[in-house]
Amino acid sequence: MSSAALVAEVHELLSREVHLLDDRDYEGWLELFAEDCLYWMPVDPLSEDGTLRLNVFYDDKAKMRDRIARLDSGNAYTEEPISLTARTFAAVQVEETDAGDGSLTARSNFQLVAYRSGEQRVLGGRYLHRLVRADGGLRISEKRVTLLGSDAPQRPMTFLF
Amino acid sequence: MERIFMRTWVYVGHDSEIAQPGDYKTTSIGAEPVILTRGKDGTPSVVINRCSHRGAAVCLLPKGNSTGFRCQFHGWTFGLDGELAAIPYAEEAVDKAALSLTAAPRVESYRGFIFASFNPEVPALTDHLREVLPYIDRFVEHAGEHALRVAPDANEVVFEANWKMQLENNVDGYHLSFTHQSLFGVLQKRTGKQPRYLGGSAEGEAKVEAFSNGHAVMDLRSVATDVLRERLDIVPGAPPAGADLDEYFGIEGGEDLYLKSTGPPMNVSIFPNLNLGSINICEIHPLSVNRTRVVLRPLLLDGVPDDINRIRLRYHEIGSGPAGFVQPDDVEMFDRVGVGLASEEVEWIQMTRGLERETIAEDGHRVSHISDETPQRGQYRRWRELMGAEA
Numbered sequence: 075m076s077s078a079a080l081v082a083e084v085h086e087l088l089s090r091e092v093h094l095l096d097d098r099d100y101e102g103w104l105e106l107f108a109e110d111c112l113y114w115m116p117v118d119p120l121s122e123d124g125t126l127r128l129n130v131f132y133d134d135k136a137k138m139r140d141r142i143a144r145l146d147s148g149n150a151y152t153e154e155p156i157s158l159t160a161r162t163f164a165a166v167q168v169e170e171t172d173a174g175d176g177s178l179t180a181r182s183n184f185q186l187v188a189y190r191s192g193e194q195r196v197l198g199g200r201y202l203h204r205l206v207r208a209d210g211g212l213r214i215s216e217k218r219v220t221l222l223g224s225d226a227p228q229r230p231m232t233f234l235f
Numbered sequence: 236m237e238r239i240f241m242r243t244w245v246y247v248g249h250d251s252e253i254a255q256p257g258d259y260k261t262t263s264i265g266a267e268p269v270i271l272t273r274g275k276d277g278t279p280s281v282v283i284n285r286c287s288h289r290g291a292a293v294c295l296l297p298k299g300n301s302t303g304f305r306c307q308f309h310g311w312t313f314g315l316d317g318e319l320a321a322i323p324y325a326e327e328a329v330d331k332a333a334l335s336l337t338a339a340p341r342v343e344s345y346r347g348f349i350f351a352s353f354n355p356e357v358p359a360l361t362d363h364l365r366e367v368l369p370y371i372d373r374f375v376e377h378a379g380e381h382a383l384r385v386a387p388d389a390n391e392v393v394f395e396a397n398w399k400m401q402l403e404n405n406v407d408g409y410h411l412s413f414t415h416q417s418l419f420g421v422l423q424k425r426t427g428k429q430p431r432y433l434g435g436s437a438e439g440e441a442k443v444e445a446f447s448n449g450h451a452v453m454d455l456r457s458v459a460t461d462v463l464r465e466r467l468d469i470v471p472g473a474p475p476a477g478a479d480l481d482e483y484f485g486i487e488g489g490e491d492l493y494l495k496s497t498g499p500p501m502n503v504s505i506f507p508n509l510n511l512g513s514i515n516i517c518e519i520h521p522l523s524v525n526r527t528r529v530v531l532r533p534l535l536l537d538g539v540p541d542d543i544n545r546i547r548l549r550y551h552e553i554g555s556g557p558a559g560f561v562q563p564d565d566v567e568m569f570d571r572v573g574v575g576l577a578s579e580e581v582e583w584i585q586m587t588r589g590l591e592r593e594t595i596a597e598d599g600h601r602v603s604h605i606s607d608e609t610p611q612r613g614q615y616r617r618w619r620e621l622m623g624a625e626a
Contacts, residue, residue, distance in 0.1 A: 117388035127388055127548070128386045130558050131552060134472065136425075141560075147420050149420060152563040152567045225389075227529075229566075230558075
């Protein structure tokens with residue numbers, strides 16, 4: 075695959091993810107991920123391996139489902155009323171990994187605008203997506219959200235990034 | 236903030252945060268920005284983070300290691316205990332002692348918990364804490380001989396309400412089944428069991444206690460052990476179901492250490508700014524009358540396989556931090572109280588639950604049912620005492 079086609083394919087995937095999240099189509103979002111996956115935000119913005127560090131969240135797919143079940147429950151009170159979100163991403167850079175199995179990494183920057191109860195917040199940072207080839211398409215095996223200020227006092231951030 | 240935080244003992248940090256000589260941590264005592272340091276001789280000091288010259292903060296980092304502090308405005312330098320070391324281009328003889336950073340006159344610690352006071356007249360720390368000392372012991376000893384140390388990172392949240400909300404909440408057994416209903420829903424979905432604190436057969440043995448000086452305890456041992464065990468099952472990267480846990484962790488007693496990852500099922504609130512609960516230290520920092528910063532530091536164990544500490548971190552992350560399944564819902568309720576208390580028409584709240592059934596022990600401390608507001612009344616008795624005392 076040409077590099078331009080690869081970048082376009084990844085860009086399309088990231089765009090789809092953004093709209094699924096902003097539409098709160100949680101099930102659709104989950105389907106973008108491989109079964110064996112990691113969705114996480116380190117506390118230390120420089121941390122690249124969260125295994126033995128504290129994270130803001132560090133979810134496998136089961137815990138992603140828990141997170142969604144909580145949002146859907148009507149009893150996750152920071153999301154009652156629900157936060158509206160609109161996010162953008164840019165500066166996507168795609169690299170093939172050395173594994174030779176078609177897996178990729180995509181780095182990008184994001185801005186997430188969240189609105190709830192009269193307050194609009196802007197949260198910004200960087201995404202790292204690790205992508206694998208499965209079922210004829212790309213699946214996310216890891217999504218790392220590096221949030222500017224993740225190590226500073228934050229208001230609840232219970233929407234998805 | 237002055238009448239409470241400048242008059243009594245205030246928690247400033249854990250030994251493991253300033254383990255080595257030269258280690259420091261920036262924190263606060265009420266409105267005062269302070270630095271907790273470990274001197275070359277191992278003695279901890281607490282100094283106000285304010286250059287004695289023109290008032291600039293001399294330390295900007297949350298933690299680190301240094302031989303001292305240099306104000307970058309005009310280059311004045313200070314030792315770890317705040318003593319003025321040098322003034323560049325000094326033109327005349329100065330009284331260096333009078334120009335040191337202002338130090339808290341009292342710094343004492345108990346089992347790793349370091350407290351400071353700007354009131355030189357406070358009683359000895361162990362006297363101030365006397366009735367909760369056994370509970371602090373139990374917290375410290377929850378993993379046997381393995382020493383506790385704070386994780387290198389902390390979860391921090393900020394909320395728009397008074398700091399006392401966080402102190403009250405730690406020993407509030409009444410709110411658990413309501414505020415945190417969504418967590419229990421997740422647990423039920425995953426484990427097929429209905430977790431509950433109240434209404435179970437062992438409920439009667441759980442209790443809350445209010446001690447002198449505003450300290451309080453919520454003892455959940457009889458009701459929480461199984462509920463908390465279920466939380467371990469939903470930890471990402473948990474050992475496979477049915478695994479031999481000694482084998483999995485590679486040490487004898489691995490299963491026991493694993494089960495200790497939920498901490499002692501007991502919460503301790505040390506008035507005015509320290510909550511111990513689960514496996515974390517919670518620092519409460521008032522920012523203004525209706526704005527509060529909360530720092531949660533999970534505790535790891537010394538001398539155990541990394542996998543045990545990995546499980547402790549994942550366990551802590553389930554509930555804590557701005558994206559956790561527990562703490563945000565508390566914060567939301569604090570915020571809602573902040574909104575409601577803006578009413579000027581309605582003056583009083585109800586904090587009377589258990590007034591009739593609580594018992595007063597011989598030493599004066601009060602004991603009651605887990606869901607009673609006995610601890611909160613104790614906290615407010617202390618609050619009133621300090622607010623009303625002569626300046």
